[in-house]
Amino acid sequence: MMPLSMVEEKRLVRIVRIIGGRGFVSRVMNMGINEGEIIKVLNNTRGLLLISLGNSRIALGRGASFRIFVEYVKKG
Amino acid sequence: MGYKIALAGNPNSGKTTVFNLLCGAREKIGNWPGTTVEKKQGYFTYQDERIEVVDLPGTYSLSAYSIDERIARDFLIKEKPDLVICVIDASNLERNLYLVIQLLEMGQPLLLDLNMMDIVGKSKIRIDTQKLSKILGTDIVETVASKGKGIKDLKEKIIVNLEKDIRKPFKIDYQNLESTIEEIILLLKDKEISLNISPRAAAIRVLEQGFDLLKEIENNTIPHIEEVKNKAERELSRFTGEDLETFIIERRYAFLKGVVKECVKKEISLEDRLTFSDKLDKVLTSRILGIPLFLFFMYLLFQMVFSLGSPIADLVDGFFGSLAESAKLFFENQNLPFWAGSLVSDGIISGVGSVLVFLPNIVFLFLGISILEDSGYLARAAFVVDRFMHALGLHGKSFIPMLLGFGCNIPGIMAARTLESRKDRILTILVNPLMSCSARLPVYILFASAFFPKNQGLIVFSLYILGIILAIFVAKVFKHMFFKGEVAPLVMELPPYRIPTIRNVLLSMWTRSSLFVKKAGTIIFLGVVLVWLLSSLPLGVGYAGENSLIGKFGKILAPLFKPAGFGFWQAGVALVFGILAKEVMVGTLGTLYGATEEGLKAVLLQQFTPLSAYAFLIMTLIYIPCIAAIATIKRETNWKWAALAVSYSLILGWVLSVLFYQIGKIFTG
Numbered sequence: 206m207m208p209l210s211m212v213e214e215k216r217l218v219r220i221v222r223i224i225g226g227r228g229f230v231s232r233v234m235n236m237g238i239n240e241g242e243i244i245k246v247l248n249n250t251r252g253l254l255l256i257s258l259g260n261s262r263i264a265l266g267r268g269a270s271f272r273i274f275v276e277y278v279k280k281g
Numbered sequence: 282m283g284y285k286i287a288l289a290g291n292p293n294s295g296k297t298t299v300f301n302l303l304c305g306a307r308e309k310i311g312n313w314p315g316t317t318v319e320k321k322q323g324y325f326t327y328q329d330e331r332i333e334v335v336d337l338p339g340t341y342s343l344s345a346y347s348i349d350e351r352i353a354r355d356f357l358i359k360e361k362p363d364l365v366i367c368v369i370d371a372s373n374l375e376r377n378l379y380l381v382i383q384l385l386e387m388g389q390p391l392l393l394d395l396n397m398m399d400i401v402g403k404s405k406i407r408i409d410t411q412k413l414s415k416i417l418g419t420d421i422v423e424t425v426a427s428k429g430k431g432i433k434d435l436k437e438k439i440i441v442n443l444e445k446d447i448r449k450p451f452k453i454d455y456q457n458l459e460s461t462i463e464e465i466i467l468l469l470k471d472k473e474i475s476l477n478i479s480p481r482a483a484a485i486r487v488l489e490q491g492f493d494l495l496k497e498i499e500n501n502t503i504p505h506i507e508e509v510k511n512k513a514e515r516e517l518s519r520f521t522g523e524d525l526e527t528f529i530i531e532r533r534y535a536f537l538k539g540v541v542k543e544c545v546k547k548e549i550s551l552e553d554r555l556t557f558s559d560k561l562d563k564v565l566t567s568r569i570l571g572i573p574l575f576l577f578f579m580y581l582l583f584q585m586v587f588s589l590g591s592p593i594a595d596l597v598d599g600f601f602g603s604l605a606e607s608a609k610l611f612f613e614n615q616n617l618p619f620w621a622g623s624l625v626s627d628g629i630i631s632g633v634g635s636v637l638v639f640l641p642n643i644v645f646l647f648l649g650i651s652i653l654e655d656s657g658y659l660a661r662a663a664f665v666v667d668r669f670m671h672a673l674g675l676h677g678k679s680f681i682p683m684l685l686g687f688g689c690n691i692p693g694i695m696a697a698r699t700l701e702s703r704k705d706r707i708l709t710i711l712v713n714p715l716m717s718c719s720a721r722l723p724v725y726i727l728f729a730s731a732f733f734p735k736n737q738g739l740i741v742f743s744l745y746i747l748g749i750i751l752a753i754f755v756a757k758v759f760k761h762m763f764f765k766g767e768v769a770p771l772v773m774e775l776p777p778y779r780i781p782t783i784r785n786v787l788l789s790m791w792t793r794s795s796l797f798v799k800k801a802g803t804i805i806f807l808g809v810v811l812v813w814l815l816s817s818l819p820l821g822v823g824y825a826g827e828n829s830l831i832g833k834f835g836k837i838l839a840p841l842f843k844p845a846g847f848g849f850w851q852a853g854v855a856l857v858f859g860i861l862a863k864e865v866m867v868g869t870l871g872t873l874y875g876a877t878e879e880g881l882k883a884v885l886l887q888q889f890t891p892l893s894a895y896a897f898l899i900m901t902l903i904y905i906p907c908i909a910a911i912a913t914i915k916r917e918t919n920w921k922w923a924a925l926a927v928s929y930s931l932i933l934g935w936v937l938s939v940l941f942y943q944i945g946k947i948f949t950g
Contacts, residue, residue, distance in 0.1 A: 232701065233772055234530045235342040237376035247559060250568045253668050260372040260400075261774055262558070264664040266677060268770025 210252040210270035218275035219243050225272040233273070236263065243278055283324075283331045284443050285360070289353060289384065290368035291377050292339035293776035295396040297321075298426040299368050300336040301788060303436070327436045332443075335362065338698075341376070343383045344490060348698040348706075357389060358478060364390050364442055366435070371395040371408060371423075375534075375541045382533055385417065385451040388479040392442050393421045394435060399428065407546040416540055418451060427782060452481075453536045455529065457520060458488060461513040468505050488513065489529045558777040562661070571665040578658070582649040583745070587738050590642035591726075597641065598879070601634030624813055627875045632809025632868035637798070642726065643719040644794045650688055651789040655781035659684065660773065667771050673753045674760035676700055677771040679709040683752070686716030687745070688793060690910045693718075694917055702769035707918055711759055711926055712752040714906035714914075717745050720863035724901050727867055731882035732894045740895070744902050751903065751937075755929065808858055808865040812872045831873070845900065845935070846893030846942040856900065862907045892949055896942040903934030 206221050220242050223230050237258055238244075248255035252267035265273070290296040304323030321336040337356055338349040357365065365384060369377040384391055393414075401408060414421045422438045424431030455462060465484035478486075488510060514525050521528060565574055605626040612622030653659045659681060667677025678700050686693030693713045700706040717725070722741070729740040815831035827836070827850070835850025838857065842848045851873045859866040874884045889897065905927050906914070915923035 228701070229770065231344060231526050231530055234527070234534070235344060235379065236772065236774065237373075237379070238772075239531070239534055247562065248566055248568075250571075250668070253664070255562060255566060255664065255775070257559070259375065260370075260404075261376065262562070262777070264660075264667070264677070264771060264773045264775055266667050266671065266771030269772050270770075272770070 208271045209273040212246045217278040222274040284363045285333045286364045287335045287362040294368045294370040295426045296368040302432045347701045366392050368394045372400040387482045391419045395423045398423045399425045409544045413544040488525050586645045590645040593641035598638045605630040628813030631871045647790045647793040651786045657776045657778040660775045676705045686713045690718045691913045694913045704764040712756050715748045715752040717748045723867045728894045732891045808861045809868045812869050845896045845938040847897045892945045896938040900934045900938040
């Protein structure tokens with residue numbers, strides 16, 4: 206498990222845990238960023254991330270990507 | 282009688298396109314006074330039935346985190362539309378359905394519009410709409426709004442749904458919480474509170490969000506309910522380790538997962554999907570090229586505004602010049618009183634004309650912004666500059682209000698609503714007036730073309746940059762003084778890139794530009810008439826002379842601006858009238874000197890030096906926002922912040938223009 210901010214570009218990861226204040230957690234959940242979802246990191250500029258989740262592309266600032274914990278999904 | 286329907290949906294679901302297609306050119310932008318409301322309103326007629334349509338702000342949920350969401354929620358609860366059309370991005374079904382089930386839980390009559398079906402068609406996803414319709418208990422229409430497909434069908438279904446009330450009870454199983462929900466429903470019944478939503482929805486709302494909604498209705502909390510809620514919270518955290526809100530959201534998604542599994546076939550894996558949009562993003566948002574490309578696009582935008590706008594502006598100027606001439610001749614030939622001719626030609630035509638001259642530039646600016654917006658780049662720009670904005674204590678999303686501020690500060694200030702945190706929002710609002718709005722552009726262009734004919738673009742660009750630098754500086758200071766603490770993290774969906782549709786771009790350019798023309802017809806018109814009147818009184822005085830009322834008034838102000846190099850009364854008067862609306866400054870100068878653009882330039886060249894002209898532009902950029910902007914700041918925050926915005930800008934503007942002039946004098950001798 207590691208913060209999303211550390212994931213390299215092009216990697217697929219599964220969301221394990223989202224921490225943070227109530228407002229933050231439910232806000233990202235409302236946008237579909239939930240535990241168990243698989244996302245792909247398209248772009249990672251020192252913690253500023255562009256991810257793909259289903260058909261949507263979501264930008265995450267550093268403050269957000271440090272609070273979302275993920276694990277690698279084995280390819281194949 | 283007429284029906285009232287509302288359009289709801291996630292951001293980027295194509296809601297506004299559907300709205301424009303439904304209402305056609307008859308759309309009007311409604312901006313309700315009082316509360317912070319911005320919903321678009323229009324209507325259409327179908328089979329002799331007049332139907333009013335309200336386009337709500339795009340939201341992911343009805344949780345009321347940001348003001349946008351609150352507007353949508355309040356509208357649904359308080360205004361009770363007869364039907365809500367929920368526009369859904371079909372290529373993103375699960376997330377989009379979240380809002381749908383919240384609406385269904387509220388007991389809202391609903392019609393689903395599965396939009397962007399063309400994208401679904403292209404990928405390997407198949408949606409079983411019949412099954413979906415059955416599970417959710419609502420009718421479904423398929424559309425491709427960007428191509429205008431399915432709108433007739435949508436209109437038909439709207440009528441059908443309005444005429445039959447096919448509301449079916451909709452229930453999600455909240456497992457552990459069901460008994461608590463029942464308990465609260467009973468308590469609410471005891472109180473006989475007239476809720477506009479179903480008791481079950483109200484109970485869930487209390488558990489999820491607390492008492493905000495009940496407080497609004499009852500003006501206080503209900504002690505029993507609070508007890509029940511706290512007990513449920515404790516138990517839930519003991520059994521599942523989660524808080525109420527997270528648990529409820531998770532249950533809803535669990536339900537949705539089931540729905541999507543039932544109705545959607547063959548979801549292809551993420552691996553092999555690198556769309557055209559992603560490829561573009563690789564370049565446009567890349568670490569190295571992101572910021573340079575961003576600056577390049579901004580430069581292109583301003584180049585377009587000037588190189589395309591200015592030749593047309595010259596034509597407009599010529600037109601108003603000869604119009605003023607012939608008006609004067611007409612009044613002389615008809616033996617009408619001299620003052621009438623002067624009012625029409627010196628006052629109205631010169632004044633309003635000198636403002637409308639800049640319409641071409643403004644139209645091109647709005648055209649550019651609309652293209653950036655519609656293509657999807659604007660959201661990327663917010664992403665690209667987030668790190669930079671963060672360093673300044675602002676939020677990446679603050680960028681969009683700032684950019685809109687270049688068009689007009691009022692929409693800029695209102696766009697700050699999308700920021701979730703109050704601190705970030707107020708900060709963004711406070712510095713927004715430092716973004717050079719299009720109303721200041723006429724003043725810049727007038728002076729730049731008179732004093733720096735070879736470097737017009739550069740001079741104007743430098744003022745825009747100065748405004749940005751100041752915004753950064755002011756934000757830093759205010760952040761330190763009033764809003765210590767962390768900036769809320771950026772979480773923002775980026776819409777896919779697409780070729781902007783001519784219709785959308787032109788429509789949004791038109792609505793924005795027509796506001797400017799309307800202003801020219803109202804505030805600016807009144808402003809120039811007032812200036813003319815003050816310039817002509819007392820009777821018998823030379824028009825706009827030193828002894829006219831306005832001259833005397835200006836003379837009182839003039840010494841204040843002497844250290845900045847423009848200590849003559851015309852400049853002082855122009856600045857005061859600029860508070861009405863910044864464009865009025867050009868009109869005022871036009872009226873005071875009785876000339877349209879070319880003549881005005883000649884007079885200005887005699888009064889200003891290039892140095893004092895630039896100092897004057899610095900003042901114009903910074904000092905006091907226009908009345909409309911002050912009113913908007915007050916409406917979006919409160920009097921305290923509005924007063925701060927007025928006072929800091931006045932002091933900062935004066936200090937900087939004086940500093941610039943005095944230091945410049947040393948170098949130029």
